[in-house]
Amino acid sequence: MLILKEAIREDRLFKKYVDPLETQNGLRAETHTATMIASYGLKEKNLRRSDRVSEHRKEKIMNILLVYPKYPDTFWSFKHALKFISKKALHPPLGLLTVAGMLPEAWEKKLVDMNITNLETKDLQWADYVFLSAMAVQKASVREVISRCSDAGVRIVAGGPLFTAAHEDFPEVDHLVLNEAENTFPSFLDDLAAGNAGHLYTSDEFPSLDKTPIPLWKLLDMKRYVSMNVQYSRGCPFSCEFCDITTLYGRKTRTKTVSQVLDELESLYSIGWRGGVFFVDDNFIGNKKELKEDVLPAIIGWMKRRKYPFDFATEASINLADDDDLIRLMIRAGFESVFVGIETPDEKVLQECNKFQNTNRDLVACVQKIQKFGLNVRGGFIVGFDNDSPETFDRQIDFVQKSRIITAMVGMLNAPRGSRLYERLAKEGRLTKDISGDNTDFSTNIIPIMGYEKLVEGYRKIINGIYSPNSYYERVKAFLQEYKPLEKRKRHFDFRSILQRVRYLGAPFKTMIVLGIKDNARRYYWKLLFWSLFRRPRLLPQAITYSIYGFHFRKVFENHL
Numbered sequence: 001m002l003i004l005k006e007a008i009r010e011d012r013l014f015k016k017y018v019d020p021l022e023t024q025n026g027l028r029a030e031t032h033t034a035t036m037i038a039s040y041g042l043k044e045k046n047l048r049r050s051d052r053v054s055e056h057r058k059e060k061i062m063n064i065l066l067v068y069p070k071y072p073d074t075f076w077s078f079k080h081a082l083k084f085i086s087k088k089a090l091h092p093p094l095g096l097l098t099v100a101g102m103l104p105e106a107w108e109k110k111l112v113d114m115n116i117t118n119l120e121t122k123d124l125q126w127a128d129y130v131f132l133s134a135m136a137v138q139k140a141s142v143r144e145v146i147s148r149c150s151d152a153g154v155r156i157v158a159g160g161p162l163f164t165a166a167h168e169d170f171p172e173v174d175h176l177v178l179n180e181a182e183n184t185f186p187s188f189l190d191d192l193a194a195g196n197a198g199h200l201y202t203s204d205e206f207p208s209l210d211k212t213p214i215p216l217w218k219l220l221d222m223k224r225y226v227s228m229n230v231q232y233s234r235g236c237p238f239s240c241e242f243c244d245i246t247t248l249y250g251r252k253t254r255t256k257t258v259s260q261v262l263d264e265l266e267s268l269y270s271i272g273w274r275g276g277v278f279f280v281d282d283n284f285i286g287n288k289k290e291l292k293e294d295v296l297p298a299i300i301g302w303m304k305r306r307k308y309p310f311d312f313a314t315e316a317s318i319n320l321a322d323d324d325d326l327i328r329l330m331i332r333a334g335f336e337s338v339f340v341g342i343e344t345p346d347e348k349v350l351q352e353c354n355k356f357q358n359t360n361r362d363l364v365a366c367v368q369k370i371q372k373f374g375l376n377v378r379g380g381f382i383v384g385f386d387n388d389s390p391e392t393f394d395r396q397i398d399f400v401q402k403s404r405i406i407t408a409m410v411g412m413l414n415a416p417r418g419s420r421l422y423e424r425l426a427k428e429g430r431l432t433k434d435i436s437g438d439n440t441d442f443s444t445n446i447i448p449i450m451g452y453e454k455l456v457e458g459y460r461k462i463i464n465g466i467y468s469p470n471s472y473y474e475r476v477k478a479f480l481q482e483y484k485p486l487e488k489r490k491r492h493f494d495f496r497s498i499l500q501r502v503r504y505l506g507a508p509f510k511t512m513i514v515l516g517i518k519d520n521a522r523r524y525y526w527k528l529l530f531w532s533l534f535r536r537p538r539l540l541p542q543a544i545t546y547s548i549y550g551f552h553f554r555k556v557f558e559n560h561l
Contacts, residue, residue: 063108065127065154066100066219068093069134069141070114073556075409075440078226080552084507084514087226088116091278094229095133095160097215099181111219114141124152132173133160136416137437146172164248165417166434167200176200179248180234182207206250209234210257214267227276227313230264232256232295236283238317240341241354242382244418245282253286258298265302269309279314284338288326296329303334315339317357321366327373331486337376340367345399346392349385353421367403374484379405383459384413386449393458397465404479406472406546410462412444412455421446440556463557469521472550473528479546480532480539508544515547521554 071077071089078090093113100109110126112119124130130149134142139162149156155174163170164178175197177184183203191197215230222228233256235249268277285291303310312335320327320338330338342363343355350359367377381396400408414435415422425431430447448455465471515525525547532543 061106061108062128063126064100064103064110064129064131065123066093066096066109066111066131066133067119067145068096068111068113068115069132069138069145071138072140072438073559074137074438075553075556077556078549078552080555081548082226084510084548085226086506088224089113090226091229092220092222092225093133094215094231094280096131097217097219098213099131099133099159099185100216100219101213102181102185109216109219113224114145116221116224119145119148121152124148124154127154130154130156132156132158132163134162135160135437136162136165136435138162139437142170146170165244174199179203180207182209182212206235206252206254209254210260212256212260214264217267217271217273222271222273227278228268228273229278229280230261230268231280232261232284233281233286235286236317237286238283238357239354239420240343241352241424242413242415242419242421244416244422247418247420249282253283255287255290255295258294261295262298262302265299265310269306274309275311277310277312279312281314283317284314285316285320285323285326288323292326292329296326296333299333300329308334310334311336313337313339315341318342318361318363318366319357321361321369324373327370327375331374334486335375336486337378338370339378339380340370341380342367342399342403342405343380343382344385344388344392345395346387349387349392352385352387364399364403367405368482371404371479372482372484374486376479376483377403377405378407379403379409381408381410381462382413383410383462384444384446384448384450384455388448388450388455390450390454390458393461393465396462400466401471401475401478404475404482406476406479407549408466410459410466411440412442412459413446413448414444415446467550467553467557469524469550469554472553473521473524473547476543476546476550477528477531480536480543483539483542485538485542507548511544511547515551519551521550 073079076090082088082090093111096111100111103109110123112123130145132142132145142162146156150172156172157175157177158167158170158173159177159181163173163176167173167176167178170176175188176199177188178200179202183205184201188197188201212231217228233253235251235253236243236245237251237253239246239251265277312330312333314335316338318340320340341355341358343353343358344350345363347359350356367379370377379400381400383392383396396410400410413421415425415431416435422431425446431445432447433445435445436443442456442459444452444455450458466475511525516522516529519525528543528547529540532540
């Protein structure tokens with residue numbers, strides 16, 4: 001009944017691919033997405049291992065343990081929301097699963113996602129090699145995993161956004177296979193087979209995606225996740241100064257074929273998944289022509305044949321509002337939400353950061369237009385630009401309330417390595433430290449023109465202004481008043497579909513206890529529910545869902561405010 005449809009693009013500000021296939025500027029998000037396959041390398045044999053390992057060497061069969069480190073409690077973790085629906089994580093680690101699909105079929109593979117289960121000593125004892133991928137926000141957990149691997153005598157293979165950006169910070173890692181796996185991973189495997197695997201593998205070329213394999217879904221405990229991830233494209237045609245996506249993946253949008261996209265959807269369907277699917281593309285509409293003529297019509301046909309088993313979400317630039325036909329096609333295909341990088345309503349600041357796709361337009365009207373079509377817009381906002389002023393913070397609050405963006409990720413400006421902002425501020429001597437990856441912890445690696453204390457003060461004002469119970473519930477109600485839900489479709493309620501929905505049945509009752517009785521904001525909760533029940537009963541599930549979101553957001557920021 002209750003399905004959390006928002007995707008979690010954790011590193012929203014830092015645009016580091018969404019765990020290895022996550023974006024983060026636009027959902028950028030911790031985001032992030034952003035979005036490409038993390039690269040991993042195999043390690044040379046550890047001669048300290050048992051005879052079992054020697055036997056593996058002869059047969060060229062290895063036990064590969066893929067480890068995804070733990071996320072801290074952040075905006076996009078949705079930790080406090082997941083408890084209501086008995087889930088452990090929003091999304092699985094798509095990068096690790098994709099790389100698992102590139103390994104020899106005969107090798108044994110096991111996934112440990114530390115966001116849903118613990119990394120046990122027996123796992124390390126079983127493994128010949130540990131494959132590790134992470135984003136900046138997972139750095140603390142990464143250090144713990146590396147330490148445990150070293151103690152256990154297991155060699156580490158690492159790739160993905162954190163290691164690609166700062167591999168020199170991890171001298172303990174035996175093999176670093178960075179950038180896009182389609183380029184670097186085959187070379188590493190060849191060297192491994194020849195007995196001379198190297199330490200560092202990199203590439204500055206942008207590969208075609210037509211050979212990218214289907215993720216190895218069978219490694220997942222799927223019932224622990226809210227949504228699955230897939231990827232259609234990499235790259236972005238725009239070049240925002242604070243974003244490193246064009247450096248990493250280029251400005252030309254590279255895409256998978258239509259058959260690849262449908263094969264991935266079919267593979268998810270075949271193993272029993274029903275529910276949310278997040279396209280982790282940096283900018284889903286980077287190639288509008290191909291989307292409108294080939295991809296979306298194909299998805300529409302597939303969804304109809306399969307009785308609409310999925311609800312889609314993705315990230316896109318604001319120029320989506322300029323194309324009514326594209327919006328309609330996305331809705332017909334089953335898209336329900338889209339993350340858009342708004343950043344700021346200030347025209348001068350948008351020009352400063354080279355976000356020209358957002359200039360010369362009424363941003364509030366654009367957001368409302370997309371939402372009136374039936375797509376829920378999630379927004380990303382940034383404060384701390386050189387041209388920001390004391391009035392900036394009030395304008396941000398006003399924009400969020402007027403646009404009725406429920407999930408508004410506001411963060412302080414950071415400069416990720418690889419971005420043009422990082423290069424500029426390095427020359428100006430305005431970089432202070434490495435980014436934390438947590439866009440709610442009041443940290444920044446830049447020296448802001450307005451001063452850090454004033455920036456933090458203004459940031460607190462925004463958070464209090466948009467996530468106080470009164471403001472938040474008022475915004476939810478305003479959104480639901482105008483929201484046009486997708487037309488009812490004839491879904492095929494097979495056993496798997498029914499089971500997927502049964503797991504959410506307890507959520508409304510949990511909210512009544514936690515939000516309706518225990519929470520200090522309970523009067524706003526009941527006011528929204530009764531309004532929805534009598535005025536827009538069809539949207540009652542959304543009212544409950546967004547109430548849960550608000551609870552999570554307040555809990556996250558309570559730790560810092």
